[in-house]
Amino acid sequence: EMHYLKDYRPFDFELKSTGLDVSIHGTFVDVTARLVMERRQDGDVQAPLFLHGEDLEILGIWLDGRLLAPREFLQDGQGVTFFDVPVSFELVTKVRIFPDTNTALEGLYRAGSMLCTQCEAEGFRKITFYPDRPDVMAPFHVRIEADRSLFPVLLSNGNPVKNETLPGNRHAVCWEDPFPKPSYLFALVAGDLACQKDFFRTADGRDVQLAIYTEHENANQCEHAMVSLKKAMTWDEDVFGLSYDLDMYMIVATNDFNMGAMENKGLNIFNSKYVLARPETATDGDFEGIESVIAHEYFHNWTGNRVTVKNWFQLSLKEGLTVFRDQQFTADMQSASVKRIQDVRSLRARQFPEDAGPMAHSVRPEAYLEMNNFYTATVYDKGAELIRMIHTLTGPENFRSGMDLYFARHDGKAVTCEDFVAAMEDASGADLSLFRLWYAQAGTPVLHVTTDWDEGKGRLTLHLRQDIPDTPGQKNKKPMVIPIRTAFFSRSGEQVLLDYRGKKDKEFLLVLRSKEESFVFDGVSLPVVPSLLRGFSAPVRLRIPLNTEELAVLLAWDSDPFNRWEAGRMLVERTFRQLVEDHRAGRSMVVPEDVIAAFQAVLENADQDPALAAEILNMPSEGELYHLLAAEKIAVNPLMVHEVREFFLDALARPLKTLWERTWYACRTQGAYVFRAADVSKRRLKNLSLFWLSRFPDTGFGWVERAAEEASCMTDRMAALQLAAHFHEEGSRRMLLDFEREFAQDALVMDKWFQVQALSRRENTLARVEELMGHPLFSMKNPNKVRALIGAFASGNPFRFHRKDGAGYAFLAERVLELDGLNPQVGSRMVSILNAWKTFEEPWRSEMKKALMHIRKKEGLSSDIREVVDRALA
Numbered sequence: 001e002m003h004y005l006k007d008y009r010p011f012d013f014e015l016k017s018t019g020l021d022v023s024i025h026g027t028f029v030d031v032t033a034r035l036v037m038e039r040r041q042d043g044d045v046q047a048p049l050f051l052h053g054e055d056l057e058i059l060g061i062w063l064d065g066r067l068l069a070p071r072e073f074l075q076d077g078q079g080v081t082f083f084d085v086p087v088s089f090e091l092v093t094k095v096r097i098f099p100d101t102n103t104a105l106e107g108l109y110r111a112g113s114m115l116c117t118q119c120e121a122e123g124f125r126k127i128t129f130y131p132d133r134p135d136v137m138a139p140f141h142v143r144i145e146a147d148r149s150l151f152p153v154l155l156s157n158g159n160p161v162k163n164e165t166l167p168g169n170r171h172a173v174c175w176e177d178p179f180p181k182p183s184y185l186f187a188l189v190a191g192d193l194a195c196q197k198d199f200f201r202t203a204d205g206r207d208v209q210l211a212i213y214t215e216h217e218n219a220n221q222c223e224h225a226m227v228s229l230k231k232a233m234t235w236d237e238d239v240f241g242l243s244y245d246l247d248m249y250m251i252v253a254t255n256d257f258n259m260g261a262m263e264n265k266g267l268n269i270f271n272s273k274y275v276l277a278r279p280e281t282a283t284d285g286d287f288e289g290i291e292s293v294i295a296h297e298y299f300h301n302w303t304g305n306r307v308t309v310k311n312w313f314q315l316s317l318k319e320g321l322t323v324f325r326d327q328q329f330t331a332d333m334q335s336a337s338v339k340r341i342q343d344v345r346s347l348r349a350r351q352f353p354e355d356a357g358p359m360a361h362s363v364r365p366e367a368y369l370e371m372n373n374f375y376t377a378t379v380y381d382k383g384a385e386l387i388r389m390i391h392t393l394t395g396p397e398n399f400r401s402g403m404d405l406y407f408a409r410h411d412g413k414a415v416t417c418e419d420f421v422a423a424m425e426d427a428s429g430a431d432l433s434l435f436r437l438w439y440a441q442a443g444t445p446v447l448h449v450t451t452d453w454d455e456g457k458g459r460l461t462l463h464l465r466q467d468i469p470d471t472p473g474q475k476n477k478k479p480m481v482i483p484i485r486t487a488f489f490s491r492s493g494e495q496v497l498l499d500y501r502g503k504k505d506k507e508f509l510l511v512l513r514s515k516e517e518s519f520v521f522d523g524v525s526l527p528v529v530p531s532l533l534r535g536f537s538a539p540v541r542l543r544i545p546l547n548t549e550e551l552a553v554l555l556a557w558d559s560d561p562f563n564r565w566e567a568g569r570m571l572v573e574r575t576f577r578q579l580v581e582d583h584r585a586g587r588s589m590v591v592p593e594d595v596i597a598a599f600q601a602v603l604e605n606a607d608q609d610p611a612l613a614a615e616i617l618n619m620p621s622e623g624e625l626y627h628l629l630a631a632e633k634i635a636v637n638p639l640m641v642h643e644v645r646e647f648f649l650d651a652l653a654r655p656l657k658t659l660w661e662r663t664w665y666a667c668r669t670q671g672a673y674v675f676r677a678a679d680v681s682k683r684r685l686k687n688l689s690l691f692w693l694s695r696f697p698d699t700g701f702g703w704v705e706r707a708a709e710e711a712s713c714m715t716d717r718m719a720a721l722q723l724a725a726h727f728h729e730e731g732s733r734r735m736l737l738d739f740e741r742e743f744a745q746d747a748l749v750m751d752k753w754f755q756v757q758a759l760s761r762r763e764n765t766l767a768r769v770e771e772l773m774g775h776p777l778f779s780m781k782n783p784n785k786v787r788a789l790i791g792a793f794a795s796g797n798p799f800r801f802h803r804k805d806g807a808g809y810a811f812l813a814e815r816v817l818e819l820d821g822l823n824p825q826v827g828s829r830m831v832s833i834l835n836a837w838k839t840f841e842e843p844w845r846s847e848m849k850k851a852l853m854h855i856r857k858k859e860g861l862s863s864d865i866r867e868v869v870d871r872a873l874a
């Protein structure tokens with residue numbers, strides 16, 4: 001059933017309190033819910049009471065203590081309706097659920113030896129009958145009872161208030177969460193778990209107990225997560241004046257989890273990928289991921305939990321804002337410029353295509369069939385860009401006042417994106433009325449820029465125009481507010497002082513508010529190179545005609561590191577486009593000398609900023625190049641993209657060979673592994689050198705072997721292993737075998753082992769992936785394994801996935817059908833890979849479509865997968 005924003009109505013009842021009694025037995029769990037409710041006088045006084053509930057076996061329902069007969073309520077697949085309830089009453093329901101057979105990993109489910117929950121967005125209704133909507137909030141009291149040996153640890157939200165010892169080796173623990181919360185923030189964990197403890201003293205002097213729970217064998221892998229948590233707590237106090245509110249903050253790590261992590265009040269549940277780390281088993285990327293996801297979930301305590309969402313259309317209210325906060329945090333902890341570059345790269349690789357495809361939706365969507373399908377790059381990452389633009393338009397101090405006002409107004413409430421914008425507007429005095437369109441209009445605006453220089457008058461005019469593409473269900477859109485940070489450079493690289501509306505400055509914030517507008521600068525006596533959209537100040541596609549010489553100036557001299565990187569990207573993309581033209585016209589391809597020289601200069605000066613150099617010299621993937629072509633309405637031919645990119649990489653590699661060798665030596669770090677920015681960037685540049693060196697046919701494999709031999713941390717091991725996996729079978733077989741033998745016991749490390757093989761560029765990769773599905777450690781029931789093998793192959797290895805014979809697509813379709821019966825949420829992510837089918841050339845296009853049609857044929861397809869497939873084929 002479709003849900004529409006325009007149909008939103010508040011709940012007709014008020015939920016005063018929620019009591020849960022959860023009794024865990026061998027193969028089932030009995031849940032008794034005690035709901036104290038009152039009819040709202042401002043609501044519909046006739047309205048029946050409807051409670052959500054799915055897959056629940058009813059054991060009994062009592063209204064004010066009286067057991068109801070089955071004819072006194074109506075149960076269907078969605079829940080239960082009571083037609084006759086008094087003004088105020090207590091409803092008790094007792095149901096039985098079966099976590100052992102819950103493979104969807106939503107609601108209460110078994111994860112190894114523990115039981116745990118995932119309720120966002122609508123999983124609570126699989127635990128008990130309830131008004132499972134985020135605008136219904138209540139204080140929770142939870143009692144959990146279980147066998148003491150199997151489940152010595154029993155956790156829920158808030159504070160533990162009571163322990164009971166019971167006959168038959170059973171025990172019970174009671175938890176009380178004083179902060180009223182919606183059901184999606186409920187959590188429960190039961191298991192035999194190890195606990196790492198610490199504490200944090202808040203700015204106002206309260207001690208908070210910190211605890212990270214894991215399976216016993218991973219107890220020694222929590223230190224980095226704990227350090228990250230304390231950093232995040234300190235940062236939120238320093239930057240936003242926000243302190244933690246309960247006496248305990250708990251994190252549980254599980255291997256079976258549909259996504260990254262979940263911010264349940266006081267009891268976060270995490271994919272163990274974002275908790276566990278030590279240098280021998282985790283890469284720099286893993287360490288970074290943990291630091292940022294731990295922070296993200298912690299920041300949700302204010303942006304998400306204390307102030308939550310009124311309905312799921314407002315998801316970006318908490319996700320966009322919290323992503324923005326975690327991005328700012330990482331920028332402060334690590335390298336701000338690298339973080340920005342990586343985020344923009346991922347926005348372009350994931351969100352821009354989404355915005356141009358069949359699932360395009362606005363940051364505040366208007367309709368959904370399955371809410372789980374809207375935890376998207378648009379809601380999260382474009383949502384964060386909207387917050388960033390507000391930050392840019394209001395300025396940091398006003399932004400902070402806006403946040404303060406937002407909490408002052410809405411603490412303890414369920415609100416909307418509009419409420420956030422209004423608080424920002426009221427606190428800053430800025431007029432954001434037009435800006436609100438960003439929440440409502442989907443599609444990535446294209447910003448066209450041309451320049452006019454009147455040398456005689458010393459006057460430069462920038463002509464700006466925006467076009468917003470149509471998206472499914474949205475046509476003829478209105479112009480948006482686009483903040484454009486702008487500076488100018490001389491041909492020799494100085495940032496020049498210009499006159500704009502009577503004000504002299506080196507950087508300007510231009511704000512485009514209409515379809516077209518010109519901006520006039522005076523005092524331009526020499527030719528200048530414009531540096532626009534600095535720091536990526538708006539999520540748009542910038543079209544500006546700069547030539548190689550101008551791009552080389554920005555690449556070498558721009559004072560904004562993001563725009564240095566961006567100039568490099570523009571240079572590569574232009575070159576690639578030219579090569580594609582040549583290839584299609586049957587001309588011989590040539591990479592211009594000045595392009596090579598520009599990148600050579602970056603490498604020669606890499607020691608000035610190794611982290612930035614590594615980003616600039618890391619070339620676009622084939623997937624990124626597909627998006628580039630698709631955005632220009634050029635149908636993608638995967639074979640051609642591969643060939644042209646390889647040609648380009650070879651042309652760039654050859655003249656730089658000795659420089660790369662020198663860089664590799666220069667970046668070797670001595671001593672024990674430490675996760676700190678300086679070492680991370682050196683390793684990144686060293687392993688990038690290895691990538692380039694591995695491309696030389698005669699010496700390449702020798703370099704990889706040598707790097708593998710001297711690798712002493714997982715970052716270096718994985719870099720070498722990945723490159724080795726691209727080579728001939730004999731080369732990598734021994735390395736892979738050794739690796740497997742060493743880490744067979746460690747599920748997270750084995751994910752890397754599967755992934756490396758799924759990403760191999762060798763011709764038989766599809767066959768190898770199929771073979772690996774039979775490996776004893778692989779399981780379709782474990783989302784991390786599915787992502788590591790099938791997800792990595794289908795979305796991280798486009799060259800081998802997009803086979804001309806369609807075998808890759810047929811393989812994916814079968815896996816999606818399998819997941820449809822096991823875990824629709826994960827299945828839906830997998831099928832989305834086919835969303836871009838219309839951007840491909842024949843025969844790829846038809847083969848992808850065929851796979852989608854094959855999936856659609858299945859009867860009783862889950863709403864998750866059906867929604868994506870229907871929209872893709874519409």
Ligand code: ARG
Pocket residue numbers: 120121259261262263296297319372375
């Ligand atoms: N709120 C969680 C987070 O961003 C993610 C929940 C995702 N839920 C889902 N059904 N996909 O931190």
Ligand code: ZN
Pocket residue numbers: 296300318319322
């Ligand atoms: Zn989140």
